[in-house]
Amino acid sequence: GHHWGYGKEDGPSAWHRQYPVAKGNRQSPIDIIPDEARRDSSLGPIFLKYDRCTSLNISNNGHSVVVEFNDSDDRSVIQGGPLDNPYRLKQFHFHWGEKGCEGSEHTVAGVGYASELHLVHWNAVKYKTFEEAATAPDGLAVLGIFLEVGDDHRWLHMITDALYMVKFKGSSTDFKGFNPKCLLPSNLHYWTYLGSLTTPPLHESVIWIVLKEPIVVSDKQLGMFRLLQFSGEEDGRRMRMENNFRPPQPLKERLVRSSN
Numbered sequence: 001g002h003h004w005g006y007g008k009e010d011g012p013s014a015w016h017r018q019y020p021v022a023k024g025n026r027q028s029p030i031d032i033i034p035d036e037a038r039r040d041s042s043l044g045p046i047f048l049k050y051d052r053c054t055s056l057n058i059s060n061n062g063h064s065v066v067v068e069f070n071d072s073d074d075r076s077v078i079q080g081g082p083l084d085n086p087y088r089l090k091q092f093h094f095h096w097g098e099k100g101c102e103g104s105e106h107t108v109a110g111v112g113y114a115s116e117l118h119l120v121h122w123n124a125v126k127y128k129t130f131e132e133a134a135t136a137p138d139g140l141a142v143l144g145i146f147l148e149v150g151d152d153h154r155w156l157h158m159i160t161d162a163l164y165m166v167k168f169k170g171s172s173t174d175f176k177g178f179n180p181k182c183l184l185p186s187n188l189h190y191w192t193y194l195g196s197l198t199t200p201p202l203h204e205s206v207i208w209i210v211l212k213e214p215i216v217v218s219d220k221q222l223g224m225f226r227l228l229q230f231s232g233e234e235d236g237r238r239m240r241m242e243n244n245f246r247p248p249q250p251l252k253e254r255l256v257r258s259s260n
């Protein structure tokens with residue numbers, strides 16, 4: 001149908017037809033140029049208070065694999081840095097390529113990583129629901145973490161071991177007790193800028209916080225993500241889930257700031 005995807009006909013270059021904001025002034029991702037980012041001493045550290053986080057399920061939504069969290073209270077929040085309020089963790093998901101040199105959404109001085117993890121948070125102080133926050137200019141805060149290929153990641157297997165249960169679009173399974181703190185790099189230095197969702201509806205509602213230090217995962221672990229399918233179990237054509245990333249968008253009048 002006329003649903004969006006990552007193929008030739010329904011991919012990022014076509015999204016503007018149904019989502020004109022795709023050509024807006026604060027679209028994501030972007031190419032981050034470290035030398036042009038403004039070091040801002042007023043930017044404090046970010047704090048991830050995930051200790052009481054409650055993961056619920058892992059699912060294949062036809063675009064990525066998503067782990068959802070209980071966001072009915074402030075049990076798991078991100079705060080500090082560029083944020084004026086604590087933002088509640090709602091879900092995390094990944095974007096990846098078919099080979100190691102591309103797959104991330106943000107790039108750094110033109111260089112892509114093999115994958116990018118997005119932890120999506122929403123401003124429950126100012127907005128009553130996630131849906132309302134998702135359309136507000138300061139409604140969402142997404143923490144982006146680059147994945148590069150190297151040794152096995154000691155905790156990522158908890159996710160890759162579950163992927164066979166969500167191979168097809170629309171599948172979901174319980175996924176309790178997972179704390180995404182285990183997916184963070186040792187150093188939380190970041191770049192931050194005002195942007196958007198990187199998938200339709202592309203709302204310009206995201207304060208992006210992109211960590212400078214990637215985490216390391218093995219090609220075998222990344223390969224498990226490529227066993228997922230964009231398509232449903234009954235769909236005739238098999239569609240391997242890979243290259244589910246939007247390319248960098250024009251920076252326009254924006255400034256990227258850097259924590260120390």
Ligand SMILES: CCCCCNS(=O)(=O)c1cc(S(N)(=O)=O)ccc1C(=O)O
Binds near residue numbers: 093
């Ligand atoms: C009310 C409409 C909200 C749609 C966005 N939902 S989301 O969880 O923030 C999201 C963010 C992103 S992204 N890459 O963080 O902008 C990708 C997918 C989704 C999703 O819908 O699964």
Ligand SMILES: [Zn+2]
Binds near residue numbers: 095118198
């Ligand atoms: Zn994303």
